[in-house]
Amino acid sequence: MKTLLLHENEPNTAEIAAQLLREGKLVALPTETVYGLGADGLNEEAVKNIFLAKGRPQDNPLIIHIAKAEDMVLWCRDIPEAAWLLAERFWPGPLTMVLPVKETVPKRTTANLDTVAVRCPQTKITREIIRLAGRPIAAPSANLSGKPSTTSAGHVLHDYGMDGPLAAIVDAGPCRVGVESTIVDLTGERPRLLRPGGIGPEELKAVLGELEVDKAVTAQISADSVVRAPGMKYKHYAPSAQVIVVEGTREAAAGYIRAHFKENDAVLCFEEELPLYEGYAPTAYGRENDPETLSAGLFAALRKLDRGDIATIYARCPMGGGVAYAVQNRLRKAAGFVCVNAE
Numbered sequence: 001m002k003t004l005l006l007h008e009n010e011p012n013t014a015e016i017a018a019q020l021l022r023e024g025k026l027v028a029l030p031t032e033t034v035y036g037l038g039a040d041g042l043n044e045e046a047v048k049n050i051f052l053a054k055g056r057p058q059d060n061p062l063i064i065h066i067a068k069a070e071d072m073v074l075w076c077r078d079i080p081e082a083a084w085l086l087a088e089r090f091w092p093g094p095l096t097m098v099l100p101v102k103e104t105v106p107k108r109t110t111a112n113l114d115t116v117a118v119r120c121p122q123t124k125i126t127r128e129i130i131r132l133a134g135r136p137i138a139a140p141s142a143n144l145s146g147k148p149s150t151t152s153a154g155h156v157l158h159d160y161g162m163d164g165p166l167a168a169i170v171d172a173g174p175c176r177v178g179v180e181s182t183i184v185d186l187t188g189e190r191p192r193l194l195r196p197g198g199i200g201p202e203e204l205k206a207v208l209g210e211l212e213v214d215k216a217v218t219a220q221i222s223a224d225s226v227v228r229a230p231g232m233k234y235k236h237y238a239p240s241a242q243v244i245v246v247e248g249t250r251e252a253a254a255g256y257i258r259a260h261f262k263e264n265d266a267v268l269c270f271e272e273e274l275p276l277y278e279g280y281a282p283t284a285y286g287r288e289n290d291p292e293t294l295s296a297g298l299f300a301a302l303r304k305l306d307r308g309d310i311a312t313i314y315a316r317c318p319m320g321g322g323v324a325y326a327v328q329n330r331l332r333k334a335a336g337f338v339c340v341n342a343e
Contacts, residue, residue: 001163001164001165001166001167002162002163003157003160003161003162003163003164003166003167003168003169004016004020004167004168004169005153005157005168005169005171006168006169006170006171007170007171007172008030008125008170008171008172008173013125013170014125014128014129014132015132016168017029017129017168017170018129018130018132018133018134020167020168021038021039021040021046021129021133021135021137022040022133022134022135023167024039024040024043024045024046024049025039025046025167025168026038026039026046026049026050026053026165026166026167027039027129027166027167027168027169027170028142028150028153028156028160028166028168028169028170029065029123029126029129029137029139029170030123030125030126030153030170030171030172030173030175031065031094031121031122031123031126031139031175032093032094032121032122032123032175032176032177032198033094033121033175033177033178033179033180033181033197033198034141034142034143034149034150034151034175034178034179034180034299035141035142035149035150035151035152035153035155035156035169035175036065036137036139036140036141036142037050037053037054037139037140037141037142037166038065038129038137038138038139039137039138039139040133040135040137040138041062041064041075041105041106041109041135041136041137041138042104042105042106042109042135042136043106044106044108044109046138047062047106047108047109047138048108049165050062050138050139050140052165053160053164053165053166054140054142054143054144054145055144055145055146056140056145057145058111059111059112060111060140061109061110061111061113061116061117062109062110062111062117062138062139062140063096063117063118063119063138063139063140063181063183064105064109064116064117064118064119064136064137064138064139065118065119065120065121065126065130065136065137065138065139066118066119066120066130066136067120067127067128067130067131068120068127068131069084069087069088069091069120071120071136072087072099072118074102074104074136075101075102075104075105075116075118075136076099076100076101076102076116076118077099077100077101077102078099078100079099079100080099080186082186082191082207082208083097083099083186085207085208086184086186086204086207086208087120089203089207090199090203091119091120092120092121092122092127093120093121093122093198093199094119094121094122094177094181094182094197094198094199095119095181095182095184095197095198095199096117096118096119096181096182096183096184096195096197097117097118097119097183097184097185097186098115098116098117098118098183098184098185098186098187098194099115099116099118099186099187100114100115100116100187101113101114101115101116105136109138115185115187117183118136119181122176123172125170125172126170126172129170141180142155142156142159143155143159144159146237146238147159147237147238147239147306148237148238148239148299148302148303148306148334149179149180149237149299150299151174151175151178151296151299151300152173152174152175152300153169153170153171153172153173155299155300155303156169157169158303174296174300175296176296177197177198177292177295177296177323178295178296178297178298178299178300179197179198179295179298179299179323179326179327179330180195180197181195181197181198181199182195182196182197182198182199182200182204182326183195183197184204184208184211185214190210190211190212191204191208191210191211191212192211192212192213192214193211193212193213193214193217194214194216194217195216195217195329196217196325196326196328196329197323197326198295198323198326200321200322200323200325200326201213201321201325202321202322203322217329218329218332219337220336220337237299237302237330237331237333237334238302238333238334238335238336239302239303239305239306239307239310239313239334240306240307240308240310241266241305241306241307241310241311241312241313242311242312242313242335242338243312243313243315243331243334243335243336243338244312244313244314244315244335244338244339244340245315245316245317245331245332245335245338245339245340246314246315246316246317246339246340246342247317247339247340247341247342248341248342248343249342249343250272250273250276251276252342252343253273253316253342254273254276254277255342256340256342257277257280257314257342258277258280260314261280261314262311262312264309264310264311264312265310265311265312265313265314266281266282266283266305266310266312266313266314267280267281267282267283267313267314268282268283268284268285268301268302268305268313268314268315268316269282269283269284269285269315269316270284270285270286270287270288270294270316270318271284271286271287271288271293272287272288272289273288273316283301283304283305284297284301285297285298285300285301285302286298288316288318291318291320291322291323291324291327292323294318294323294324294327295323295326295327298327298330298331299330302334315331315334315335317331317332317339
């Protein structure tokens with residue numbers, strides 16, 4: 001089908017996109033985190049087409065997006081008080097909560113789980129589209145499965161073209177946060193962080209009082225693991241080249257990279273480090289002392305380096321909490337947790 005290109009400021013964009021979703025079609029939607037590949041979360045055939053379009057494993061659950069916090073009661077049951085507290089503090093925003101699911105949500109959407117991941121995005125046009133559609137919108141990141149995420153409409157168009165599976169792409173400019181939402185599981189005895197994102201662990205603890213961190217955040221888990229949220233099991237966010245995260249001081253890391261660098265390699269670093277890699281054509285993705293620039297620029301930089309002539313990408317990774325913790329997670333996932341300490 002011919003893909004429509006819609007802009008958030010054009011008249012009737014929300015109505016057109018909502019109607020396409022009600023018809024069971026796929027629509028790429030902007031959020032503050034990344035662009036999502038949206039479909040009617042109650043339409044099993046439409047949800048199936050998400051998996052087919054992305055090449056996504058069937059056991060990788062989807063997030064459903066809602067227009068307002070009150071809509072949780074339509075699709076979730078036994079909602080704990082913690083969920084309402086988090087929604088009051090962080091919604092609309094880059095936070096996803098895993099909650100017990102009602103039978104009204106198809107098993108295909110939840111990957112046959114008894115839970116569902118749900119969030120209310122910050123982007124106004126997308127909330128309006130969800131409201132007009134009158135149903136929850138299932139929407140994983142719009143990139144082809146495993147590849148760097150889409151943080152602009154141009155990225156989506158690059159992956160699917162104008163004659164692919166998408167009925168429309170809604171363009172709201174580049175994503176502000178630039179990495180997928182934080183996911184916290186509220187179905188166990190204690191809240192558990194399943195994926196870091198734009199809301200840091202420290203912010204969650206301030207509301208919840210306690211927070212466990214799932215093993216999938218810091219290490220590769222086994223292929224037969226059953227997961228409750230996207231981005232936990234499979235290698236994600238990766239260009240075709242091997243990514244190696246190089247940790248340590250600026251000088252030690254530069255020494256290691258220069259010693260191992262070959263003709264078809266590339267360097268992904270902080271803006272402050274560019275002089276250390278003169279002659280190596282480095283790519284900077286943000287400033288180390290401003291982690292929000294790193295999260296906003298990470299996937300665009302990885303896409304820039306997703307070329308057949310690059311064999312290895314040596315990547316510098318920020319330390320610390322908040323959104324820097326999410327950038328660490330995405331880079332380590334892209335590397336398949338291949339990290340070296342230059343010191």
